[in-house]
Amino acid sequence: MTDPRLDSLLLACPGLRLKTDPADLEHYGRDWTRRWTPAPLAIALPGTVEEVQAILRWATAQGVAVVPSGGRTGLSGGAVAAHGELVLSLERMNRPLAFDAVDRTLTVQAGMALEAVHNTALEHGLIYPVDFAARGSCSIGGNIATNAGGIRVIRYGNTREWIAGLKVVTMAGELVELNKGLIKNSSGYDFRQLLIGSEGTLGVIVEATLKLTDPPPASNVMLLALPSFEVLMQVFAAFRERLQLQAFEFFTDRALEHVLAHGAQAPFDEVHPYYVVTEFAAGDGAQEAAAMAAFEDCMEHGWVSDGVVSQSDAQAAQLWRLREGITEAVARYKPYKNDVSVRISAMPAFLAETQALIGQAYPQFEVVWFGHIGDGNLHINVLKPDETADAEFLTQCEHVTKLLAGVLARFDGSISAEHGIGLVKKGYLDSTRSAPEIALMKAVKRAFDPQALLNPGKVFDL
Amino acid sequence: MTDPRLDSLLLACPGLRLKTDPADLEHYGRDWTRRWTPAPLAIALPGTVEEVQAILRWATAQGVAVVPSGGRTGLSGGAVAAHGELVLSLERMNRPLAFDAVDRTLTVQAGMALEAVHNTALEHGLIYPVDFAARGSCSIGGNIATNAGGIRVIRYGNTREWIAGLKVVTMAGELVELNKGLIKNSSGYDFRQLLIGSEGTLGVIVEATLKLTDPPPASNVMLLALPSFEVLMQVFAAFRERLQLQAFEFFTDRALEHVLAHGAQAPFDEVHPYYVVTEFAAGDGAQEAAAMAAFEDCMEHGWVSDGVVSQSDAQAAQLWRLREGITEAVARYKPYKNDVSVRISAMPAFLAETQALIGQAYPQFEVVWFGHIGDGNLHINVLKPDETADAEFLTQCEHVTKLLAGVLARFDGSISAEHGIGLVKKGYLDSTRSAPEIALMKAVKRAFDPQALLNPGKVFDL
Numbered sequence: 006m007t008d009p010r011l012d013s014l015l016l017a018c019p020g021l022r023l024k025t026d027p028a029d030l031e032h033y034g035r036d037w038t039r040r041w042t043p044a045p046l047a048i049a050l051p052g053t054v055e056e057v058q059a060i061l062r063w064a065t066a067q068g069v070a071v072v073p074s075g076g077r078t079g080l081s082g083g084a085v086a087a088h089g090e091l092v093l094s095l096e097r098m099n100r101p102l103a104f105d106a107v108d109r110t111l112t113v114q115a116g117m118a119l120e121a122v123h124n125t126a127l128e129h130g131l132i133y134p135v136d137f138a139a140r141g142s143c144s145i146g147g148n149i150a151t152n153a154g155g156i157r158v159i160r161y162g163n164t165r166e167w168i169a170g171l172k173v174v175t176m177a178g179e180l181v182e183l184n185k186g187l188i189k190n191s192s193g194y195d196f197r198q199l200l201i202g203s204e205g206t207l208g209v210i211v212e213a214t215l216k217l218t219d220p221p222p223a224s225n226v227m228l229l230a231l232p233s234f235e236v237l238m239q240v241f242a243a244f245r246e247r248l249q250l251q252a253f254e255f256f257t258d259r260a261l262e263h264v265l266a267h268g269a270q271a272p273f274d275e276v277h278p279y280y281v282v283t284e285f286a287a288g289d290g291a292q293e294a295a296a297m298a299a300f301e302d303c304m305e306h307g308w309v310s311d312g313v314v315s316q317s318d319a320q321a322a323q324l325w326r327l328r329e330g331i332t333e334a335v336a337r338y339k340p341y342k343n344d345v346s347v348r349i350s351a352m353p354a355f356l357a358e359t360q361a362l363i364g365q366a367y368p369q370f371e372v373v374w375f376g377h378i379g380d381g382n383l384h385i386n387v388l389k390p391d392e393t394a395d396a397e398f399l400t401q402c403e404h405v406t407k408l409l410a411g412v413l414a415r416f417d418g419s420i421s422a423e424h425g426i427g428l429v430k431k432g433y434l435d436s437t438r439s440a441p442e443i444a445l446m447k448a449v450k451r452a453f454d455p456q457a458l459l460n461p462g463k464v465f466d467l
Numbered sequence: 468m469t470d471p472r473l474d475s476l477l478l479a480c481p482g483l484r485l486k487t488d489p490a491d492l493e494h495y496g497r498d499w500t501r502r503w504t505p506a507p508l509a510i511a512l513p514g515t516v517e518e519v520q521a522i523l524r525w526a527t528a529q530g531v532a533v534v535p536s537g538g539r540t541g542l543s544g545g546a547v548a549a550h551g552e553l554v555l556s557l558e559r560m561n562r563p564l565a566f567d568a569v570d571r572t573l574t575v576q577a578g579m580a581l582e583a584v585h586n587t588a589l590e591h592g593l594i595y596p597v598d599f600a601a602r603g604s605c606s607i608g609g610n611i612a613t614n615a616g617g618i619r620v621i622r623y624g625n626t627r628e629w630i631a632g633l634k635v636v637t638m639a640g641e642l643v644e645l646n647k648g649l650i651k652n653s654s655g656y657d658f659r660q661l662l663i664g665s666e667g668t669l670g671v672i673v674e675a676t677l678k679l680t681d682p683p684p685a686s687n688v689m690l691l692a693l694p695s696f697e698v699l700m701q702v703f704a705a706f707r708e709r710l711q712l713q714a715f716e717f718f719t720d721r722a723l724e725h726v727l728a729h730g731a732q733a734p735f736d737e738v739h740p741y742y743v744v745t746e747f748a749a750g751d752g753a754q755e756a757a758a759m760a761a762f763e764d765c766m767e768h769g770w771v772s773d774g775v776v777s778q779s780d781a782q783a784a785q786l787w788r789l790r791e792g793i794t795e796a797v798a799r800y801k802p803y804k805n806d807v808s809v810r811i812s813a814m815p816a817f818l819a820e821t822q823a824l825i826g827q828a829y830p831q832f833e834v835v836w837f838g839h840i841g842d843g844n845l846h847i848n849v850l851k852p853d854e855t856a857d858a859e860f861l862t863q864c865e866h867v868t869k870l871l872a873g874v875l876a877r878f879d880g881s882i883s884a885e886h887g888i889g890l891v892k893k894g895y896l897d898s899t900r901s902a903p904e905i906a907l908m909k910a911v912k913r914a915f916d917p918q919a920l921l922n923p924g925k926v927f928d929l
Contacts, residue, residue, distance in 0.1 A: 108810050181901060193905070194661060194911060195661070347649070419651070421654045438655055441637065
């Protein structure tokens with residue numbers, strides 16, 4: 006407790022749990038990006054909404070910058086504290102607060118892990134359907150702050166569609182209750198929606214009321230092997246036309262190799278350049294017949310070379326691991342990540358152009374492709390060779406991202422589909438949002454946070 | 468063309484269609500409310516986005532207030548021009564622009580009527596599912612500006628969930644393209660969502676890209692007669708538990724009387740105090756059996772006294788008319804309208820308290836109740852006796868609304884479920900939104916419209 010400001014913080018918020026050990030500063034000062042050196046002032050771990058309010062009132066009075074912090078699984082640097090900010094971690098505020106069977110809502114504290122939300126919903130016979138691989142570590146508050154997408158968007162949409170209400174503390178320390186769980190509410194600007202995806206720059210989400218829904222019928226998982234990239238959208242169309250898809254994910258053989266090297270089991274005897282994992286309702290003979298018809302149609306056209314359908318939950322989990330294990334399997338190569346989207350209709354032309362661009366731009370680097378193709382969302386991971394210096398690697402990747410941003414602008418796409426802008430994509434925001442839009446964003450930021458103390462430097466520089 | 472400002476407008480926007488006839492000023496200067504005397508400066512009827520931009524640039528330069536105008540079917544005074552504003556009518560910009568079968572989106576100009584949107588979607592074998600009685604007159608731009616709800620919210624949600632992209636002209640005359648039809652886009656604040664429900668105060672919506680979906684299976688319409696108000700939520704629960712409801716609407720016998728007086732056919736031989744019209748998937752024996760089981764369950768409990776199921780599309784339309792004809796049937800009584808919502812779980816206690824309040828408060832007036840009970844949305848129409856003066860009637864109704872707003876505040880409800888705040892509910896906004904929220908709304912308004920020229924005085928006074 007060397008910094009006198011922390012004494013003043015403890016006076017303003019008596020009993021507040023604070024961490025200042027160097028190891029803690031490093032741990033809480035960064036997210037899954039590794040580009041910035043963490044250097045927070047301290048870590049505040051409030052246990053109540055009132056403590057969050059007291060912290061933000063103090064920060065406003067003292068002019069101290071604050072970085073809201075959830076599970077820090079973000080990939081855009083949105084939770085990085087590298088400039089003496091106070092990290093406000095919600096990790097102790099991680100409990101379910103209320104379930105309502107009539108409203109079919111679950112109210113939780115923002116620090117609750119996504120997986121814990123899933124489990125709590127299931128205890129009540131319902132599901133919270135947003136899902137992705139970081140479920141065990143990421144927090145629901147962070148999911149909301151980036152409008153997290155994931156592997157079920159094709160069926161259930163993004164986080165945005167599952168938020169019935171938010172409790173948010175503003176930088177002035179005021180608690181606002183946004184929408185209060187109402188289905189219909191036309192009473193002025195819907196700040197709930199504005200806060201969703203605002204990356205911690207407008208307010209600190211402390212509680213959320215989540216919509217729940219019925220569990221889907223049992224589902225089958227199918228893995229398809231594809232001979233080329235060009236047929237991907239045809240395969241998607243063939244399956245989407247016949248089935249209610251729960252997921253439709255693709256990845257390349259390069260991606261698979263890394264997951265297999267991490268201990269997963271090879272799905273086919275032969276190697277194929279591209280793969281798709283898809284999930285759809287099962288149990289009903291009509292659905293299975295439709296899936297087989299789609300598969301046979303694709304085989305006949307030469308769009309699919311091989312396939313396997315899960316025969317058990319264990320096998321379904323094995324097939325999913327091939328896709329979900331990618332991020333972890335390539336993590337040791339410090340990948341440079343692009344997370345882009347276009348409309349599905351624009352995907353074939355965009356894929357062709359992007360593949361050509363990346364092929365030319367990165368002859369020297371290994372590139373791993375995967376993504377939620379049914380949502381128009383493509384992940385491009387460039388792996389750093391061990392012998393290339395971090396700075397040199399970054400420079401080369403940023404050069405290509407500039408080119409990619411130009412392609413995206415022409416296709417009316419987005420430089421960030423689901424990771425958020427944070428620090429990582431800030432320099433490319435203008436490929437997706439126009440100058441008047443960015444000017445309006447800054448004006449709205451000032452309306453919420455006149456001193457620009459909340460997660461400063463994220464999304465844009467004021 | 469007497470006002471010299473109009474000459475200057477025509478210089479700024481050559482060829483712009485303008486109307487200044489007194490009859491036009493009156494026609495375009497008001498919506499379905501009749502409380503304010505229309506007094507616009509003139510009516511501008513642009514035919515292109517560029518003309519909208521030129522008008523707003525001119526208005527900003529000249530300091531002229533502008534009221535965006537769609538079908539003017541609003542019930543909150545949101546499109547009223549009573550203080551010399553320029554009305555900017557989108558009625559000439561009423562065409563479909565693009566359909567995309569892969570994206571399943573329809574892009575339209577903002578002045579297109581909802582019914583025309585429905586028909587265009589159907590031509591492509593898909594539906595735009597938001598629906599309500601004003602469909603023939605209201606415009607899609609106005610629907611978006613109030614986040615219109617209607618009769619299918621229980622199944623499909625509000626307008627908000629069906630908007631993939633918006634083109635909006637700001638008061639500075641800049642065209643911003645919000646979200647561009649993307650499924651996933653985490654690139655800063657989602658202004659598309661902020662504009663939805665902003666009642667024309669932040670920007671003028673000129674185009675929208677709408678999501679479409681598959682038509683539902685053929686549906687049955689069932690009319691139920693209820694012996695009392697108290698059983699309403701039990702009937703709802705019994706049906707919701709067993710069926711995928713497309714609609715669940717209630718109305719009182721008083722409401723029915725007015726519709727019958729307008730020429731509709733009586734559904735039952737006897738008179739019952741309360742009715743429900745509900746719609747659910749049919750064609751499949753299981754659904755029909757489930758509906759019968761729900762009906763019998765309700766009969767056994769004494770929650771339902773009688774019922775009828777549609778045997779044809781014509782009969783379904785007849786049953787729907789009983790509910791949808793109410794607004795028109797009571798219009799001649801210049802009804803004072805409340806449009807409130809609470810969470811469904813709060814509905815029984817709220818209904819009991821509200822019924823007691825209204826019963827005590829209005830012994831002298833006829834009150835017609837109806838609403839989208841499955842969304843927690845209640846419409847309370849107080850009919851003006853011919854012999855009561857407008858001003859006296861309004862004073863008495865406003866007094867009761869004040870009491871009702873107090874009840875709503877305790878129940879965490881909303882003073883406007885779907886009509887919007889406009890002018891009519893402005894004085895009660897603080898029952899639903901807290902002082903810090905309202906202060907933030909005003910700050911955001913200033914960020915978008917620093918001179919406060921766009922639909923001034925609507926939602927709140929700056």
